[in-house]
Amino acid sequence: MLLSAALNDALNQQVGNEFGASLQYVAIAAYFDSDNLPVLARHFYTQATEERDHAMRFVKFIMDAGGRLEIPAIPAPRSDFSSAQEAVQLSLDWERTVTQQVNALVDRAIKDNDHISRNFLEWFVNEQLEEMASMETLLGMVRRAGDAGLLLVESYLAREGRSASVGVENENT
Numbered sequence: 523m524l525l526s527a528a529l530n531d532a533l534n535q536q537v538g539n540e541f542g543a544s545l546q547y548v549a550i551a552a553y554f555d556s557d558n559l560p561v562l563a564r565h566f567y568t569q570a571t572e573e574r575d576h577a578m579r580f581v582k583f584i585m586d587a588g589g590r591l592e593i594p595a596i597p598a599p600r601s602d603f604s605s606a607q608e609a610v611q612l613s614l615d616w617e618r619t620v621t622q623q624v625n626a627l628v629d630r631a632i633k634d635n636d637h638i639s640r641n642f643l644e645w646f647v648n649e650q651l652e653e654m655a656s657m658e659t660l661l662g663m664v665r666r667a668g669d670a671g672l673l674l675v676e677s678y679l680a681r682e683g684r685s686a687s688v689g690v691e692n693e694n695t
């Protein structure tokens with residue numbers, strides 16, 4: 523097997539962390555959904571799907587590397603929030619924690635002289651920079667808007683989503 527036992531264990535743990543993030547974002551999306559903020563809800567439902575994809579990337583890598591998959595128990599997500607700001611702050615804290623987890627995985631791969639794993643993990647290193655940056659921007663907007671201004675945040679996200687997809691179309695042409 524390519525993976526050290528320690529890295530295999532840590533990768534299994536990370537599969538759990540990514541699925542955990544997915545559940546947390548579903549819970550946050552549902553909070554916005556029931557607060558009649560459909561764009562914020564959609565934003566977090568999409569994040570939840572992305573986190574599931576992250577988990578599956580780790581699963582595929584463990585399989586490709588001949589490792590053993592053992593998915594840990596996933597803690598229940600938090601479902602109660604007192605404000606939009608609290609929900610987005612929790613998301614940013616979560617992303618910061620995941621960045622530390624990914625860093626620790628890279629450290630492990632380097633200690634193992636395991637450049638295949640290190641190379642695989644690089645995608646997540648870059649992804650975390652993007653995820654922390656966009657969550658920080660969202661938190662800043664929600665904070666500035668306050669409860670009364672959340673509809674402005676919604677219309678920003680709706681516009682942003684459209685221009686992002688235009689960007690993708692342009693790249694492909």
Ligand SMILES: [Fe+2]
Binds near residue numbers: 540543572573576620
């Ligand atoms: Fe993730």
Ligand SMILES: [Fe+2]
Binds near residue numbers: 573
């Ligand atoms: Fe994330």
